[in-house]
Amino acid sequence: MSLPKTSGHRKKISIAHRRPLPFERLEPQQRLRRGSAPRWNKKVTACRLPSAFCLPKSCAAYPRSQCKFSSAVISPTESEQDEISSNGNSGSVDVAFRKINKNSTAFLIWKIENMNVVALPRDQYGTFYDTESYIVYAASQYGQPCGVDTVTREMKNGCMEYHVHFWLGSRTSPEKSGVAAYKTVELDNYLGCLSTQHRESEGNESPRFLSFFKNGVRILKPELIQNNQHFQARLYRVKGKRIPVLSEMPKLSWDFFNSSDVFVIHTTKTIFIWTGRAANAIEKLHATKIANDMKEEFNISNIVFVDDGYEKTLSDDMRKEFNKYLALEKRMVLPESHDSNKNGNNQRSSIRLYRCSENNGKYRVAEIRSGPLEQLDLTADDVFIVDHEIYGIWVWVGKRANDKERGEALRNARGFVKKKKYPSNTKVTRVVDGYEPVEFKMLFSAWKDDVKGGKPSILVSKYDALTMEDRPSLAAETQLIDDGAGSLTIWRIKQSHIVEIPKERHGYFFSGDCYIVLYTYGTSSEQKHLLYCWLGLHATQEDINSTTLKLNEIDDELGQLGFQARIIQNRETAHFLQLFKGKLIIFKGKGTDYDVKPFRGKKAYVWSGNYSTGDQREMAKGFAGKDFELILEGKEKDDFFNLLGGRSSYNTQMARNDSDPRPPRLFHCNSVNGNFNGKFNEHKILTQTEVFVSSS
Template sequence: MSDLSWENFKSSDVFLIKSPQTIFVWIGRAANVEERRHATIISQDMKDQYKIPNIVFVDDGYEKSIDKETQKQFSKYLPLEKRVVLPYVSEESNGGNSHIKTHLRLYRCSENNGKYRVAEVKNGPLSWSDLSSDDVFIIDQEIHGIWVWVGKRVNEKERSEALRNARGFVKKKKYPNNTKVTRIVETLETTEFKVLFKQWKTEHKTKVPSPKILTITKFDPITMEERPTLAAETQLIDDGSGGMTLWRIKNTKIVEIPKDRHGYFFTGDCYIALYSYQTARDEKHLLYCWIGSNASQDEINITTTKLTEIDEELGQLGFQARVIQGRETAHFLQLFKGKLMIFKGRGIDFDDTGKNLKSPNQYLLKIHGSTTYSAKAEQVDFSASSLDSNSCFVLKRGKKYCVWCGHHSTGDQREMAKGFAGKDFELLLEGKEKDFMTLLGGPKNYFTQLVRDDYDPKPPRLFFCNSNKNHEVQEILFFQQKDLLPENVMLLDTNDALYIWIGKLSAREDQRLSIQTALNYLQNDASNRDMNMTIIHIKQGKEPPTFIGFFPVWDKKLWKVSFD
């Protein structure tokens, strides 16, 4: 203990200090995620081995935020009045640009009469279809790395020289000598390579039998908690049969919507939903906010504020989801049993009281999805040009309802469409519409090509948030539950939603900046991510099964340790 001095501390390091009653884990603000993780594992082992009651995590710069009694213990070894910590020298201060968005570029490599040529094909975002089995391609990720992809029909000479030519490409571009160059062979692509592409599809030489579809008739909360893998796959927490209170933002206030008007949304409005459901052990609550595509920035800001206020009034529920129109999650749609209707305009335009919202007398709805957890209806222009052969549409004109079904629509889609048309409607098949086009103002050209969605789903990815490095995130490969350190804020990217996991011991500043870190991550993703994807805040110890299911093993007792 005599050698313990602030002079040896650097903000890029992690230190463990063992005392009779407490293990102090001092975490430098620039320490990397592996050091933090390793220190946590060691501190837990030391606690068990030496029977020490407490572990205290001390953040660099926040030493005085711990309680007074703990400060006294800590100051015995490291007097706070003598605190001096050597700063972290970032890449930016050395002239680096590590946080500037990488613009992917794709190059085709070819050899003609002994001359090697590299021609730019396109810049990102990239798709699987941009590659050809007859060629070698270079994916230029700038200083973050160069990938050379070798097609399966490339001749032996080009195949053997692909890596050497890629290194020549690095030199020609004047990238640093230590720029990573990775060779990838077609059909053996790694996950790290595939995530650079907006879409990826795996082709099989032989037909792979379709996996057996597990038929679940009821997604009750007990089943989903017992089978989190199923919850993660479907993104369903339960069957939506719990209780819901729904509010609409009106000016600076929130107005409760009666139950008979649940599911009538408007593009110019914002809504907050409090959902409650019963598990085998207790009642749980979720907070959603839905933001219409035409909502004003003022109302969006008010919605965010009201969401936080409701959460604090209810004792911090541990689950907050921001849902943008068009990116509704499966569970959010399940709350409305596949009957969510989104109309143009604002609800207040139809009723000044804001309590008895009326629907337009005439509209055309495009129906999305084929199940109660994927279906919704969105109002489109009242014109035949809005039709699409892949979908079903519901037309209302006065008391008349028509359900129009495109050539490529499925039976399940048609069944869901009927639910938006009431009891009395006319079912019409594309090409046999009678006077349907006349109701829409006459025939017009519309989209008729079959759309297939057979691209590979992207794997989930876990990131450590480092707000001290300009909202930087660091990926953790082959992640597991132990990578969720209580003093950290983490991002879990499931491709359909982005979870922000808040550790119990994480710094308030990291929590405050978490949404900006998430948006920064999406903006800088090379595959050109949708900035409107759903972002869900969850707190340590209150993880829903839709989150837990992405981890290979989940131990509910892992964090049952005193951090006092």
């Protein structure tokens, strides 16, 4: 990503020479004055706006009231123009959006120029100006990454995931931010109101937004390029541990230096990398890469590293060059930047859930829960706000919420931010019921996706290579490595010893035991090994520790060529179940010696609950053998209950399947100031200096 040599600004043209926005087609007395902000009527608490931007009548006179901890009344008179514009009526779509294929992956960026949406050239992706507003569109198959390298490709199968971000520079005008918000709603309507909308502010971008730009983001000041016919030295600050953000400072001065950041000083002959004594090592690496890019782009010969407090130890030539731009006698370095602890370890953030409702023209936000959130707290008829304080505000729109609540969700969330007196650059995101991104799901203690859309079952008993090739999503979900026809060896952990299980007893486990399963597959010339350790829910810690030791011993005997996998009872993977041909029986308690002849009854019963499925019944029949009696819930005979000790009450509710309540997550772990910090990370990019922990 190179630094543009010219500004992205175009010459200002007359408003008559462009296509008017919807509100400009109204009567003159309703029209906003060009270049002016909305006119507020001081006599009433309502804004005199053109009809395309007008609030509904029931919302036009919200009373001002103080925000309470448990509830808040949001007043639109305090909303900025971009929040008002987010209510816009988008009956027609902008010509810039018409080329979007809703069924295709894509990554596009537009810039607001002269109140119009203008496509940004791809070679400028990742470069933003702090006086501008942008719209970023990312479409991918659900759960797949997206970014500058995304190739537009039509998806015939699979669910699409849409994200629309409008990015606001710190010095953008209200008119530009208003158009960006309005056009974001217009694009969302064009996509069927199924996109996740993000309000991004300079300096507080969301991790998803930054992940689009793998080579980093550059935020520049256009006037420094426009007003200087001849090159002048510039100062840049480098922030970000995963994705670097290069921000241009207003001028080259000691006023912007602090000991917790890394700065790049770009001069005509030399690039200086100044590293604060408390700066992060990863940011120093990012700064080095950026300096190398600048060196090649501007044909500069030298890159010089300068440590905080050791400026005078530079060589005479470099010290004179450095002093020419930053006088050493005027050196003044702050101990740390204002936002150095924004994402620090000392920050703690609570999480609260609010229900949004309207009563007699008043839009009320009432707290209904704090602490760990449950998915069942959300109802499809309402709109909810998830308050995660400094980490962002989320507004969730139920699928049965009315059009008015849908259209005003993002604006009302911004009003909530103001009432809570959170920073103006707090991230605000609107999500739609049924299309929640993974970041939103992680805010809840458990989240189960709706499987009514025909999501394939992961209990695959037969491997079909052609099916897996035609349905890559199914292959990825099941994680099948072969057809399960390899050889199988199973050991049970008995105190500190291992006992091999006879082949005829494969597939019979006990919840109080631990087992090691060695699966060998491949060809005779190249065999591969997969080592599973299965841990029962009631196994002792001694057995678990012994299992780990024995697993490593077996792996050493195999020349450490095997792959190890840890399996917890009730969380068996599809491939593990496939090894037993779909028949795995788990008994309660600890197993005994396997030379004891098991007791066999004369008759078998298959009891089917009211909420059971046909597939479950068929699998149960396979366990029972040929001679069995099928009994449906509610139609049991007394003889059946007599076998169980008599009829008694039992749970008749649908059992909640918590075997896999969360998708696997990746945490980025680092040690800063002696504290070990783990943070959820989506980028899945590992480096040699980082530790990642996977959780499921």
